[in-house]
Amino acid sequence: MFTVAALYHFTRLPDPDAYRVALHDACLRNGVTGTLLLAPEGINGTIAGPDAGIATILDMIRALPGCAELDWKRSTATRRPFVRMKVRLKKEIVTMGQPDVDPRARTGHYVDPSDWNALISAPDVAVIDTRNDYEVAIGSFDGAVDPQTASFRDFPAWWDANRDRFHNKRIAMFCTGGIRCEKSTNYLLGQGVEEVYHLKGGILKYLEEVPEAQSRWHGDCFVFDGRVSVGHGLTEGPHDLCHACRRPILPGDRARPEYEEGVACHLCSGQTSPNDKARFRERQKQIALARARGERHLHQDIPGDP
DSSP states (O other): OEEEEEEEEEOOOSOTHHHHHHHHHHHHHTTOEEEEEEETTEEEEEEEEOHHHHHHHHHHHHTSTTOTTOEEEEEEESSOSOSSEEEEEOSOSSOOOOTTOOTTTOOOEEEOHHHHHHHHHSTTEEEEEOSOHHHHTTEEETTOBOOOOSSGGGHHHHHHHHGGGGTTOEEEEEOSSSHHHHHHHHHHHHTTOSOEEEETTHHHHHHHHSOGGGOOEEEOEEOSSTTOEEOGGGOBOSOEEOTTTOOEEOGGGGGSTTOBTTTBOTTTGGGSOHHHHHHHHHHHHHHHHHHHTTOOOTTSSOOOOO
């Protein structure tokens, strides 16, 4: 059993590259894999490994400037959910492309999972899912608005085009672990929205704490690791990943005529060119050859970044 730690913290890191190598090497020494993103605005990522290894890395992150109060969400995986360890430098730890957005200055009101159902049931509250379209497709809260955005960077334009729909409404927002809402609630406050709320700890904390019988959540929650999705109690969900488009699919989708392992699924078959598919088939061939040799190919089962 592997411990999975989803984490983020907004803090000033003027020289994030100064910590990259030390974090990467410490993860390798402690049997920890996954992805950590470092940027001048802080740290974000999901890592997995043995309990002791995760504890060591979390202590190391808490020692970074301003990270002593780091919060993180724990879950487990029966198989190692990441193949390798990556520590990457980014301009933003979650990309919104709005230089004036600063969650350290202010965010919406945090709402504990135990209070979320009452809030989103209020008639004057509009609930907005800030995640990407492929994430929303496999699960969301009752009555939540789906912006149908392909990336978080698209959210400001969507809000600008739809803001009149939410006149005189309180806005409640949610995302997987909370990080996108740190930025989206700050953005809406800057746009003049007076009452903005967001789910503390995100969907993951809600699924961990709220009993399924009382839940307003339907479906599964996409996660950026080898588990692909989790459900109530953070149990591993039924989804696989299409390794061509990186979107979640159900086991039954493998029987569809569009499906070809590593090459296409029903969601992406019409979106890639013959040249793309030929390239994907060659990659799949190399994966099969590596398996036959008892090796793991570099691009085999590598999950997406958080």
